[in-house]
Amino acid sequence: MANPEPQSTPLPHAAKEVSGAVVRFVGDSGDGMQVTGSQFTVAAALAGNDLATFPDFPAEIRAPAGTTYGVSGFQINFASRDVFTPGDSPDVLVAMNPAALTTNIRDLKRGGLVIVNSGAFTATNLKKAGYEKNPLEDGSLDGFNVFAIDISKSTLAAVEHTGLSKKDAERCKNFWTLGLMFWIYDRDLASTIKWVEAKFGKRQELVDANVAALKAGHAYGETAEISHFHYKVPPAAVAPGTYRNIGGNTALAWGFVAAAQLAERPLVLGAYPITPASDVLHELSRFKHFGVTTIQAEDEIAAICLALGASYAGSIGLTTSSGPGIALKGEAIGLAVSTELPLVIVNIQRGGPSTGLPTKTEQADLFQAVYGRNGEAPVCVLAASTPGDCFYMAIEAVRLAVKYMTPVMLLTDGYLANGAEPWRIPDIADLPKIDVTFRTDPEGFHPYLRDETTLARNWAIPGTPELMHRIGGIEKSFKSGHISYDPENHELMCQTRAEKVARIADDIPELQIEVGEDSGKLLVLGWGSTYGAIREAVQRARERGLSVSHAHLKYINPFPKNLGEVLARFERVLIPEMNLGQLVKIIRSQYLVPAESYPKIQGQPFKIDEVEERIRLVMES
Amino acid sequence: MSNVVPAPKLTRKDFESDQDVRWCPGCGDYSILANVQRVMPELGVPREKLVFVSGIGCSSRFPYYMNTYGFHTIHGRAPAVAMGIKAANPDLTVWLVTGDGDGLSIGGNHLMHCLRRNVDLNILLFNNRIYGLTKGQYSPTSEFGKITKSSPTGSVDFPVDPSTFAIGCSASFVARSIDVDATHLTEMLRRTAAHKGASFLEIYQNCNVFNDGAFDAFREKVHRDDRTIRVQHGKPLLFGKDNTRGLRIDSRTLSLEAVTLGENGVTEQEILLHDETNPTLAYMLARMPFPDFPVALGVLYAVDKPTYDGTLTAQRDASLKKNGQGDLHALLHSGNTWQVS
Numbered sequence: 001m002a003n004p005e006p007q008s009t010p011l012p013h014a015a016k017e018v019s020g021a022v023v024r025f026v027g028d029s030g031d032g033m034q035v036t037g038s039q040f041t042v043a044a045a046l047a048g049n050d051l052a053t054f055p056d057f058p059a060e061i062r063a064p065a066g067t068t069y070g071v072s073g074f075q076i077n078f079a080s081r082d083v084f085t086p087g088d089s090p091d092v093l094v095a096m097n098p099a100a101l102t103t104n105i106r107d108l109k110r111g112g113l114v115i116v117n118s119g120a121f122t123a124t125n126l127k128k129a130g131y132e133k134n135p136l137e138d139g140s141l142d143g144f145n146v147f148a149i150d151i152s153k154s155t156l157a158a159v160e161h162t163g164l165s166k167k168d169a170e171r172c173k174n175f176w177t178l179g180l181m182f183w184i185y186d187r188d189l190a191s192t193i194k195w196v197e198a199k200f201g202k203r204q205e206l207v208d209a210n211v212a213a214l215k216a217g218h219a220y221g222e223t224a225e226i227s228h229f230h231y232k233v234p235p236a237a238v239a240p241g242t243y244r245n246i247g248g249n250t251a252l253a254w255g256f257v258a259a260a261q262l263a264e265r266p267l268v269l270g271a272y273p274i275t276p277a278s279d280v281l282h283e284l285s286r287f288k289h290f291g292v293t294t295i296q297a298e299d300e301i302a303a304i305c306l307a308l309g310a311s312y313a314g315s316i317g318l319t320t321s322s323g324p325g326i327a328l329k330g331e332a333i334g335l336a337v338s339t340e341l342p343l344v345i346v347n348i349q350r351g352g353p354s355t356g357l358p359t360k361t362e363q364a365d366l367f368q369a370v371y372g373r374n375g376e377a378p379v380c381v382l383a384a385s386t387p388g389d390c391f392y393m394a395i396e397a398v399r400l401a402v403k404y405m406t407p408v409m410l411l412t413d414g415y416l417a418n419g420a421e422p423w424r425i426p427d428i429a430d431l432p433k434i435d436v437t438f439r440t441d442p443e444g445f446h447p448y449l450r451d452e453t454t455l456a457r458n459w460a461i462p463g464t465p466e467l468m469h470r471i472g473g474i475e476k477s478f479k480s481g482h483i484s485y486d487p488e489n490h491e492l493m494c495q496t497r498a499e500k501v502a503r504i505a506d507d508i509p510e511l512q513i514e515v516g517e518d519s520g521k522l523l524v525l526g527w528g529s530t531y532g533a534i535r536e537a538v539q540r541a542r543e544r545g546l547s548v549s550h551a552h553l554k555y556i557n558p559f560p561k562n563l564g565e566v567l568a569r570f571e572r573v574l575i576p577e578m579n580l581g582q583l584v585k586i587i588r589s590q591y592l593v594p595a596e597s598y599p600k601i602q603g604q605p606f607k608i609d610e611v612e613e614r615i616r617l618v619m620e621s
Numbered sequence: 622m623s624n625v626v627p628a629p630k631l632t633r634k635d636f637e638s639d640q641d642v643r644w645c646p647g648c649g650d651y652s653i654l655a656n657v658q659r660v661m662p663e664l665g666v667p668r669e670k671l672v673f674v675s676g677i678g679c680s681s682r683f684p685y686y687m688n689t690y691g692f693h694t695i696h697g698r699a700p701a702v703a704m705g706i707k708a709a710n711p712d713l714t715v716w717l718v719t720g721d722g723d724g725l726s727i728g729g730n731h732l733m734h735c736l737r738r739n740v741d742l743n744i745l746l747f748n749n750r751i752y753g754l755t756k757g758q759y760s761p762t763s764e765f766g767k768i769t770k771s772s773p774t775g776s777v778d779f780p781v782d783p784s785t786f787a788i789g790c791s792a793s794f795v796a797r798s799i800d801v802d803a804t805h806l807t808e809m810l811r812r813t814a815a816h817k818g819a820s821f822l823e824i825y826q827n828c829n830v831f832n833d834g835a836f837d838a839f840r841e842k843v844h845r846d847d848r849t850i851r852v853q854h855g856k857p858l859l860f861g862k863d864n865t866r867g868l869r870i871d872s873r874t875l876s877l878e879a880v881t882l883g884e885n886g887v888t889e890q891e892i893l894l895h896d897e898t899n900p901t902l903a904y905m906l907a908r909m910p911f912p913d914f915p916v917a918l919g920v921l922y923a924v925d926k927p928t929y930d931g932t933l934t935a936q937r938d939a940s941l942k943k944n945g946q947g948d949l950h951a952l953l954h955s956g957n958t959w960q961v962s
């Protein structure tokens with residue numbers, strides 16, 4: 001027998017170059033997984049990777065420790081190539097307790113790396129998670145690379161010198177874990193150390209303990225058996241510019257601040273706390289010096305009514321909520337339609353009906369947005385497609401609202417709200433100004449005089465001499481703006497309001513093909529947050545030789561002018577959406593095309609694999 | 622009152638809009654409208670700075686008849702709309718016109734929060750104890766057992782008293798008047814306008830079609846002196862023709878007593894002095910049981926406290942002073958950023 005070549009053991013410090021990875025951190029609500037995930041994200045972003053993240057947390061604020069329903073997770077997909085989604089199945093699972101392991105292990109890739117805190121695998125915790133036997137010992141994890149480390153104990157040892165109580169000391173274990181992950185992916189600790197200092201600045205012992213834990217976890221990587229798992233993900237090739245990481249709700253809030261500046265008008269937000277929209281209220285309440293007024297109203301109805309009152313008085317009125325709140329706002333949206341005042345309503349959709357799945361994502365409020373009011377009450381409906389896109393769609397919503405004197409409903413969802421991605425910061429000078437003109441001329445004035453092109457009525461705000469007038473929700477005369485119950489006039493006004501919104505189609509971009517040819521066998525048409533999964537799935541299907549293209553709608557009412565033509569150029573149309581098929585029904589009714597539905601309604605975004613598989617099935621059928 | 626600018630002398634006529642008034646002939650709303658239009662020129666606020674906001678109901682038609690800015694909103698929600706107007710432009714003088722159904726039933730929540738926040742609004746609640754516009758159902762101020770179209774065997778609801786409600790909501794100004802008493806009503810309108818903060822004026826208003834005579838027992842001229850008491854700050858709580866009756870406190874039961882001067886040795890010394898700043902007294906006066914006691918009219922309660930819109934403005938100014946004018950570029954570049962070239 002010939003001597004085999006000596007096996008080359010990689011040196012602990014030589015990092016293997018890989019194109020990317022998907023990592024999921026899971027633990028108890030109290031284990032600090034969101035912080036760990038965000039810090040890992042910042043480091044990946046600073047290293048120049050493209051990335052997408054998604055947190056997944058329970059609806060309960062403090063679910064009992066160790067339970068499966070108290071598991072909180074954070075997933076990141078980072079790579080040296082373009083990234084469009086937080087990734088389907090993780091390459092690495094970090095599980096801080098048995099409940100986290102049992103609820104997530106099925107998603108992990110075969111052969112994936114599992115890091116568990118064996119210190120939390122006590123008899124009680126195993127029982128709470130429903131394990132009869134310890135999975136670390138019974139062979140059920142064979143097929144994965146499992147590292148069971150007593151992270152609790154290692155953390156206690158690392159921070160002992162700081163004199164923290166055992167309870168406080170153990171809370172540093174997420175930083176120990178983060179340190180280890182930083183070692184595995186060859187990351188710099190500096191940004192996290194800076195964050196810890198800023199966060200705990202006033203309590204030096206906490207700064208010391210968390211930094212010590214972070215460094216200890218990092219050092220552990222170097223010395224332990226795990227040191228074979230040491231990777232480097234090179235920077236992604238992206239357009240030049242200054243980048244930052246941004247989440248959908250932050251982008252949305254900043255977009256409204258930008259819009260108010262571009263319009264040179266104050267912004268008034270009326271909002272009532274609701275998941276997952278409250279963060280927009282929190283964020284905007286910091287910007288008083290930008291001329292932003294935020295009012296936490298007594299309920300959802302008051303929130304929209306005060307926004308409408310603010311619009312009436314010449315500010316940009318905004319209300320942000322989620323499905324159940326939007327349901328309550330319906331009558332006031334109708335008033336905005338009838339009084340033809342600008343108003344922006346944001347629905348950050350979550351699982352419904354009723355309370356539904358408050359912390360999960362869904363797109364089932366599309367009908368509500370397009371049709372959900374009494375009477376003929378057309379509103380402009382927009383949908384953001386990525387976290388960073390929320391910034392631009394917020395500006396677009398304001399632009400259309402003030403230009404057309406109409407309520408605009410902007411749809412995002414829990415996935416966009418809490419997801420994050422690197423975002424190229426725009427140059428403010430490149431953002432087009434939003435023109436706002438108030439009527440001041442009393443000559444021939446009445447409140448429902450219209451612009452001939454847009455059909456927008458003139459905006460005459462209280463405080464303007466000689467333009468005193470009365471408006472309200474009662475039908476008014478096309479000719480004078482006075483109350484009118486005349487039958488023909490009502491029909492004319494209904495048609496005018498509908499036509500006004502329809503004319504927005506002349507003012508928005510045409511629908512582009514994102515990926516693929518302009519015509520062909522199959523068009524996958526999406527809207528909103530499914531952008532990343534569809535785009536990537538279509539890309540992959542094309543790499544396998546399938547004739548498929550992707551187009552994505554950001555304007556839903558009205559649709560882009562060329563939508564009908566685009567649809568006609570494809571033999572078949574497939575519409576994946578996180579509902580039971582809503583856009584598909586609107587498309588079928590408006591364009592009489594036999595579009596096919598691919599619904600998913602599990603409170604979870606589409607996986608790339610799922611969409612790709614569906615494309616394959618459709619094309620085979 | 623914010624922003625009192627000398628304006629060309631206006632008259633009552635200047636505040637009449639070109640719309641025909643469409644309330645039923647004989648409705649108490651006419652008198653209220655006339656008195657509001659009469660008081661407006663005195664207040665010195667230019668018409669373009671006045672906004673009348675209303676909800677839905679007979680009273681809520683009010684803005685259409687005023688030659689000012691007007692917003693006829695949706696049922697019950699006028700306080701929220703008005704608050705948005707004040708938040709956007711605190712310089713405007715905003716009057717809110719509502720009724721017992723609009724303000725206390727469907728819009729009770731908004732009225733409560735607008736009062737406790739002390740938004741600088743002048744709120745007129747026309748209380749006719751009935752739903753007029755929907756043709757005669759019982760309202761939240763209708764008496765228990767009231768027979769209406771929707772309560773043929775008598776209403777099973779206990780009523781709420783608007784002024785008591787307002788005091789309970791920590792309103793900073795609560796007053797009450799009657800539609801037909803022009804002198805008193807105009808005086809109350811002036812006080813309502815002058816108060817900074819949420820001024821709440823309840824006006825007993827006769828709906829001669831669906832609840833005629835609801836207040837006759839004390840509204841009729843012959844009864845007014847004996848069955849109402851005009852409270853005035855710092856003055857003894859006397860009523861009746863020649864002011865021979867009065868209110869005193871029974872200190873053992875902490876309750877009011879209606880007494881007659883000279884009877885059982887009662888002297889004026891024992892009569893309570895009205896104190897607008899005393900919420901407990903205001904509460905007692907607001908809910909004196911009729912007819913054992915007279916109906917209290919006048920300013921029941923008035924205190925100064927910061928207004929909602931004033932505090933909003935102050936916070937914005939403070940933020941501007943601390944942070945300077947918001948810099949969008951700096952905001953977008955805040956936190957961790959990185960350069961790709």
Ligand code: SF4
Nearest residue numbers: 644645648679753828
């Ligand atoms: S129904 Fe009553 S309150 Fe309404 S207008 Fe007629 S009289 Fe006045």
